[in-house]
Amino acid sequence: MFRVPDTTDKTAAYLPGRVLGIAIPGPLRDLFDYLPARNPPRHGWQAGLRVRVEFGRRQLVGVIAELRTESSFPMEKLKPVTEVIDDEPLPADWLWLCRFTARYYQHSLGDTFAQAMPSLLRQGRVLEARTRERWHLTDKGRATEPASLGRATRQIALLELLAQHRHGLVHTAITAQGFTRQQLETLRGRDLITSLEEPVTGTRPEHAHKGVLAEPDLSLNDEQGRALAHLHEGLGHFSPTLLEGVTGSGKTEVYLQLIEAVLDRGGQALVLVPEIGLTPQTLERFRRRFHVPQVMLHSGVSDGERLDGFEAARSGRARIVIGTRSAIFTPMAKLGVIIVDEEHDGSFKQQDGLRYHARDLALVRGKQEGIPVVLGSATPSLESLRHAREGRFVHLHLYQRAGRSQPARLHPIDLRGRMTLGGLSTQSLEAIETRLTQGDQVLVFINRRGFAPTLTCHACGWLAECDNCDARMTLHRHPPQLTCHHCERTRPLPDACPACGSGDVRPQGAGTERTEELLGEKFPDVPVLRIDRDSTQRKDAMSEALAVIRRGEPCLLVGTQMLAKGHHFPHVTLVVVVNADSGLYAADFRALEQSAQLLIQVAGRAGRAERPGEVLIQTRHPEDPNLLTLIQAGYPQLASELLEERRVAQLPPYSHLALLRAEAPDQQQVEQWLLKIGAALRQHLTDSNLRVDCLGPVPAPMERRQNRYHAQLLLRADKRGALHEAAAWLVTLCEKDRDARRLRWSLDIDPIGMA
Ligand code: ADP
Numbered sequence: 001m002f003r004v005p006d007t008t009d010k011t012a013a014y015l016p017g018r019v020l021g022i023a024i025p026g027p028l029r030d031l032f033d034y035l036p037a038r039n040p041p042r043h044g045w046q047a048g049l050r051v052r053v054e055f056g057r058r059q060l061v062g063v064i065a066e067l068r069t070e071s072s073f074p075m076e077k078l079k080p081v082t083e084v085i086d087d088e089p090l091p092a093d094w095l096w097l098c099r100f101t102a103r104y105y106q107h108s109l110g111d112t113f114a115q116a117m118p119s120l121l122r123q124g125r126v127l128e129a130r131t132r133e134r135w136h137l138t139d140k141g142r143a144t145e146p147a148s149l150g151r152a153t154r155q156i157a158l159l160e161l162l163a164q165h166r167h168g169l170v171h172t173a174i175t176a177q178g179f180t181r182q183q184l185e186t187l188r189g190r191d192l193i194t195s196l197e198e199p200v201t202g203t204r205p206e207h208a209h210k211g212v213l214a215e216p217d218l219s220l221n222d223e224q225g226r227a228l229a230h231l232h233e234g235l236g237h238f239s240p241t242l243l244e245g246v247t248g249s250g251k252t253e254v255y256l257q258l259i260e261a262v263l264d265r266g267g268q269a270l271v272l273v274p275e276i277g278l279t280p281q282t283l284e285r286f287r288r289r290f291h292v293p294q295v296m297l298h299s300g301v302s303d304g305e306r307l308d309g310f311e312a313a314r315s316g317r318a319r320i321v322i323g324t325r326s327a328i329f330t331p332m333a334k335l336g337v338i339i340v341d342e343e344h345d346g347s348f349k350q351q352d353g354l355r356y357h358a359r360d361l362a363l364v365r366g367k368q369e370g371i372p373v374v375l376g377s378a379t380p381s382l383e384s385l386r387h388a389r390e391g392r393f394v395h396l397h398l399y400q401r402a403g404r405s406q407p408a409r410l411h412p413i414d415l416r417g418r419m420t421l422g423g424l425s426t427q428s429l430e431a432i433e434t435r436l437t438q439g440d441q442v443l444v445f446i447n448r449r450g451f452a453p454t455l456t457c458h459a460c461g462w463l464a465e466c467d468n469c470d471a472r473m474t475l476h477r478h479p480p481q482l483t484c485h486h487c488e489r490t491r492p493l494p495d496a497c498p499a500c501g502s503g504d505v506r507p508q509g510a511g512t513e514r515t516e517e518l519l520g521e522k523f524p525d526v527p528v529l530r531i532d533r534d535s536t537q538r539k540d541a542m543s544e545a546l547a548v549i550r551r552g553e554p555c556l557l558v559g560t561q562m563l564a565k566g567h568h569f570p571h572v573t574l575v576v577v578v579n580a581d582s583g584l585y586a587a588d589f590r591a592l593e594q595s596a597q598l599l600i601q602v603a604g605r606a607g608r609a610e611r612p613g614e615v616l617i618q619t620r621h622p623e624d625p626n627l628l629t630l631i632q633a634g635y636p637q638l639a640s641e642l643l644e645e646r647r648v649a650q651l652p653p654y655s656h657l658a659l660l661r662a663e664a665p666d667q668q669q670v671e672q673w674l675l676k677i678g679a680a681l682r683q684h685l686t687d688s689n690l691r692v693d694c695l696g697p698v699p700a701p702m703e704r705r706q707n708r709y710h711a712q713l714l715l716r717a718d719k720r721g722a723l724h725e726a727a728a729w730l731v732t733l734c735e736k737d738r739d740a741r742r743l744r745w746s747l748d749i750d751p752i753g754m755a
């Protein structure tokens with residue numbers, strides 16, 4: 001598992017340091033030396049205090065990272081910090097995790113701090129709870145008969161209103177009913193009411209409850225019960241667990257009851273979910289179950305709410321934090337468990353800037369804090385499966401679906417030599433018709449949005465390609481145009497073939513829009529709901545579609561992976577996968593693992609209620625051994641075989657990778673630079689006897705994107721430590737290299753894709 005290269009924290013709590021090493025947001029990994037300001041902070045100079053400093057001509061917010069006794073610069077050249085923002089340093093658990101992250105991912109500490117804090121903190125806002133005013137009756141107010149106020153009718157009404165609310169009312173709730181501050185102040189002047197300031201987030205809700213539960217637990221089935229019992233044993237110390245349970249087996253119910261145990265012990269819980277998995281349904285389930293303050297961190301949360309959430313979690317007031325990957329950086333005073341749901345999901349890895357993996361950091365954090373970490377999935381990552389098989393993780397299974405629902409059956413549909421309409425074979429269309437007649441819902445899964453993947457000329461074979469990228473342009477109908485999904489460049493539709501002038505230009509293949517259109521024509525009496533990135537641009541589009549689906553009447557859902565994850569569709573009994581082939585033969589060594597996971601996720605949408613579900617998998621390779629294994633023996637068997645292949649090929653999780661990516665408008669320049677860097681690295685590996693392979697440079701799978709050329713150098717090692725030594729050396733080399741300034745480069749530790 002994760003071993004930290006160097007965990008010692010060089011910063012003592014207090015040091016009579018004459019120089020402050022400040023981490024400044026930006027790409028540079030060095031700390032910058034400043035002198036203490038004349039007025040020391042209230043509790044002395046400490047690491048973790050935010051300061052404002054003059055940096056070039058700008059004022060920036062940095063974090064004190066080290067107290068140094070001397071500087072490598074002449075002291076007279078150092079500037080004092082402009083201002084100290086915090087009285088107290090940022091939370092210790094948070095500082096520790098940021099330092100680890102910066103070191104592990106070879107990233108600037110200043111930038112790591114900046115990315116790990118809410119944007120308002122980055123801008124220098126003070127870290128304190130936002131408060132609101134709550135009004136309630138005084139003893140005298142309670143003893144006063146409202147009618148005794150005579151003719152002051154508004155004041156009488158106000159007193160009556162507050163008398164109905166034993167725990168008082170917040171100011172805005174009172175003014176929303178038409179009362180004014182002046183009326184409140186008048187009553188306060190007569191000693192009948194008074195007000196208190198309370199934090200906006202994480203204050204006890206209105207009603208006084210006993211315990212943490214707002215609604216009762218479900219009674220667990222045997223498998224769930226055994227899993228929960230195991231998880232209980234892990235409380236109070238670091239115990240990583242893989243909870244492998246088929247879709248609908250009730251993993252979430254197990255998380256909820258584990259969290260309950262943590263809350264009962266006074267602890268807090270952190271729940272990480274994939275980007276697409278953070279649905280209102282999921283949030284609602286937590287909100288309904290627990291009667292404790294909860295913080296939800298998702299893309300719809302405002303900056304102010306983020307700051308509140310950060311503060312409420314740090315102080316311990318918020319008891320549950322649920323969020324997408326960046327929520328791993330939420331400081332928590334009494335963290336008792338971390339749960340990573342759908343742990344295999346790619347959205348836990350950030351793909352630019354600070355390229356961290358939130359699941360991996362969850363394990364690191366759990367170990368550091370001595371708490372259990374639960375990774376849940378129906379289709380675990382090969383990384384986690386290996387840890388589980390080799391005994392580093394407890395491995396728990398849920399084989400049965402909870403409740404009464406049946407698992408879905410998978411069938412391949414051979415597309416070879418068959419006509420398709422809107423991407424669908426006759427067999428699939430017949431199956432759809434049957435299900436609709438039975439009154440069921442059907443889900444059609446296509447991983448391409450737009451009308452068709454591209455436009456082609458039937459006379460000369462011309463294809464609509466993007467001028468800026470090595471990619472085809474997607475045909476869209478609304479509005480009608482060609483769009484490149486890699487650079488967003490658009491072009492009007494040509495009337496004739498730009499190459500040969502023929503008028504026989506036709507869409508090639510099917511995207512969600514085309515299938516939607518075809519299904520609309522075939523089944524005019526049934527609503528067809530398309531769900532993809534384009535159709536959900538409008539804010540309420542998704543929830544409106546979900547409302548229709550939940551009504552349970554027959555309907556057709558057409559969508560991309562936005563539909564495949566996180567949703568429960570109890571009335572869907574048939575899933576059609578339009579094209580299973582793209583993932584089977586992709587170049588990336590993880591493509592097969594990822595597409596198998598996606599297929600099983602999609603399949604999991606079917607047959608969640610009483611009726612058994614069916615999944616039709618359209619393919620031109622019905623004899624593909626991997627596909628057959630998946631269909632006949634299931635994901636665990638396929639995963640075993642893939643693990644064995646990875647072991648033989650010495651690929652992750654049986655080795656460790658780092659990818660140096662570079663890009664520039666000039667192809668030669670990128671290649672030359674990587675050749676030079678690669679040569680220097682190989683020399684260094686030899687000289688220092690580091691057991692690391694350096695492969696490449698090679699062009700990226702899509703070499704030209706937005707008119708820039710992308711190429712890469714791959715580092716591979718059996719031992720993580722060796723890889724890290726090499727990576728650290730490499731980053732230093734690139735930072736010092738003069739030619740590097742003329743192109744863009746980045747180092748990705750544990751990349752999950754080679755693109
Ligand atoms: P998963 O997270 O594994 O996909 P969920 O926890 O969402 O599964 O459970 C799937 C469905 O089964 C949900 O509707 C849930 O309410 C129900 N369920 C889970 N556990 C039980 C149980 N012990 N008894 C009855 N229903 C259950």
Ligand code: ZN
Binds near residue numbers: 460462497498499
């Ligand atoms: Zn042509």
Ligand code: ZN
Binds near residue numbers: 484486
């Ligand atoms: Zn493009």
